[in-house]
Amino acid sequence: MEKRKLGNGGLVVSSLGLGCMGMSEFYGTGDVAESLATLDRALELGIDFWDTADIYGQGRNEELLGQALKGRRERVVLATKFGNVRAESGAFLGVDGSPDYVRRCCDESLARLGVEVIDLYYQHRVDPKVPIEDTVGAMAELVREGKVRYLGLSEAGPATLRRAAAVHPIAALQTEYSLWSRDLEAEILPTCRELGIGLVAYSPLGRGFLTGAIKNLDQLEANDWRRNNPRFQGENLAANLRLVELLEEMAASKGCTPAQLALAWVLSRGEDVVPIPGTKRRSRLEENAGALGVALSAAELAAIGTALEEIAIAGSRYPAASMAFLDQ
Numbered sequence: 624m625e626k627r628k629l630g631n632g633g634l635v636v637s638s639l640g641l642g643c644m645g646m647s648e649f650y651g652t653g654d655v656a657e658s659l660a661t662l663d664r665a666l667e668l669g670i671d672f673w674d675t676a677d678i679y680g681q682g683r684n685e686e687l688l689g690q691a692l693k694g695r696r697e698r699v700v701l702a703t704k705f706g707n708v709r710a711e712s713g714a715f716l717g718v719d720g721s722p723d724y725v726r727r728c729c730d731e732s733l734a735r736l737g738v739e740v741i742d743l744y745y746q747h748r749v750d751p752k753v754p755i756e757d758t759v760g761a762m763a764e765l766v767r768e769g770k771v772r773y774l775g776l777s778e779a780g781p782a783t784l785r786r787a788a789a790v791h792p793i794a795a796l797q798t799e800y801s802l803w804s805r806d807l808e809a810e811i812l813p814t815c816r817e818l819g820i821g822l823v824a825y826s827p828l829g830r831g832f833l834t835g836a837i838k839n840l841d842q843l844e845a846n847d848w849r850r851n852n853p854r855f856q857g858e859n860l861a862a863n864l865r866l867v868e869l870l871e872e873m874a875a876s877k878g879c880t881p882a883q884l885a886l887a888w889v890l891s892r893g894e895d896v897v898p899i900p901g902t903k904r905r906s907r908l909e910e911n912a913g914a915l916g917v918a919l920s921a922a923e924l925a926a927i928g929t930a931l932e933e934i935a936i937a938g939s940r941y942p943a944a945s946m947a948f949l950d951q
Contacts, residue, residue, distance in 0.1 A: 624669025625915065627897050629821030630794030634743065634773045636700045638890065639915060640672035641665050641908070642825060642901030646687060647680025650831075651844035653903060655687065662691040664905045666698055668912045674797075674825070674899045676704035676747055677732050681713065689737035696738055702823075703732050704777060704797075706747035718948055720750030722761035729765050745775035745797055749950035755779075755786050763791040775823070780950045781814040788818045800824035800896070802833060802885050802927075803854070803866055803936045816895065827889045827898035828911075829854075834882040835867050853938030862937040869930050879917045882907075886914035891924060 625638040644650075646658035665673070675684045685703060692699060705728035708716040725746075732741065744765065746758055765771040773794035776787060787793050796815050798807055800822065807822075815822050828834055830849055837843065839860070840850055849855045854863055870881040877884060882900075889898040900911045919927075939946055 624671075627821070627894055629743075629823070629895070629897065630773065630792060631819040632773055632792050632794055634700070634794045634821070636672035636897055637670050638897060639670055639886070639912060640674055640702075640823070640897055640899035641670050642899040643673055643675045643684055643688060644679045645901045646903040647684035649679075649848040650901075650903070651847045653680075657905070658687060658903050659691055661903060661905050661908050662688070664908055666695070668908070670908070670912065671698060672700045672702070672897065672899065674702045674823070674901075676707070676745075677728055677735075678704075678707045678709050678747070681709065681711075682731075682735050685732055685735035689735055692736065692738065700742045701736065701738065702743035702745065702775070703736065703741055704745040704747035705729065705732065706745075706750065706777075715945075718748045718750045718752075720746060720753040720755070720758035722757055725758060725761040726765070729770055733770060740769060741771045743773045743775050743794060744771040745777045745795075746779075747777050748948045749776070749779050749783055751950075755783050756790050759787045759790040759793075766791070778949045778951075781810050783950050784811075784814050784818060784820065788820065793818070793820050795821045795823045795897075797823040797825055797899075799826045799940055800889060800892075800898070801827045801829050802870070802888055802931065803829045803863065804940055805931075812892075816893075822893075822896045824889050824892075824896055824898040826901075828882055828885055828900050832863065833867065833870060833885040834880070835871050838864065838867075851942060853942060854936070854940070856938065859938035862935070866931075866934050866936070869934065873923075873927065873930075877917065877923075879913065880910055882910055883914040883917050884919075886911060887917035887919050888924070888927060890914065891919050 627638045775795040777797040874881045874884040
């Protein structure tokens with residue numbers, strides 16, 4: 624497994640990570656046994672960069688990873704997040720970046736994960752009510768206390784990144800990046816590179832859409848969050864299938880799957896970019912890992928770029944209420 628460096632502080636991770644959210648919530652019914660087997664297989668493949676958050680499954684996802692980490696904590700680069708607040712019912716209540724909340728969330732995550740230190744600790748969403756200097760200042764205290772090794776932000780805009788980095792080094796920005804979410808290339812990615820911040824690309828497979836496995840909503844379980852995502856609905860979905868058709872055609876000529884081609888494209892964006900495709904199944908994990916063997920030539924990348932210019936992605940990344948919490 625090749626490694627990539629995030630930030631300038633020495634954080635090194637597998638070039639392909641693993642998003643663990645779907646193992647516990649949002650993408651239909653989970654299977655604990657299969658999820659644990661998937662985590663086992665990830666280590667066998669050298670995928671040591673695992674991503675979770677305190678709100679995934681109301682803490683159950685962190686507990687699941689804690690179970691998988693027993694006896695092999697040193698083999699995993701563990702990332703988790705705080706900041707999104709949910710009620711016991713699961714309802715989203717907003718964002719909290721206050722220093723007291725930062726400290727409380729960290730202690731609770733450490734307990735659920737069963738570890739003494741978190742390798743990479745992100746603010747999940749920027750709190751507009753709290754100066755980023757106060758939030759990152761509290762996170763920096765966690766580093767000094769030995770509870771956290773490196774700091775990250777998620778879905779933060781250029782101005783916020785600059786202010787945060789002035790308080791404490793930021794190792795990584797986690798944001799959505801894929802063939803159908805490329806808006807960060809204009810300002811956010813250049814800002815990260817200027818500041819020496821690595822980019823962790825979540826949903827690099829477009830929440831599974833770019834694999835070609837989802838052609839209509841009937842294929843999704845009733846409790847699958849994607850049913851409420853604008854890009855998966857009605858005319859938007861039908862329009863976005865043009866991108867899937869393009870991927871299927873290019874992948875066939877390349878001798879790989881659409882998912883592998885989509886991941887290879889993200890991997891090609893730079894040595895400071897680490898995609899973390901999520902899955903809860905070993906078969907998909909193994910398919911994703913195969914992307915590391917897909918090399919895209921300059922001509923192929925140019926062809927993909929030209930094709931993308933002719934395809935307009937329909938629908939926003941999130942419903943309007945969730946888009947309001949992205950720091951853009």
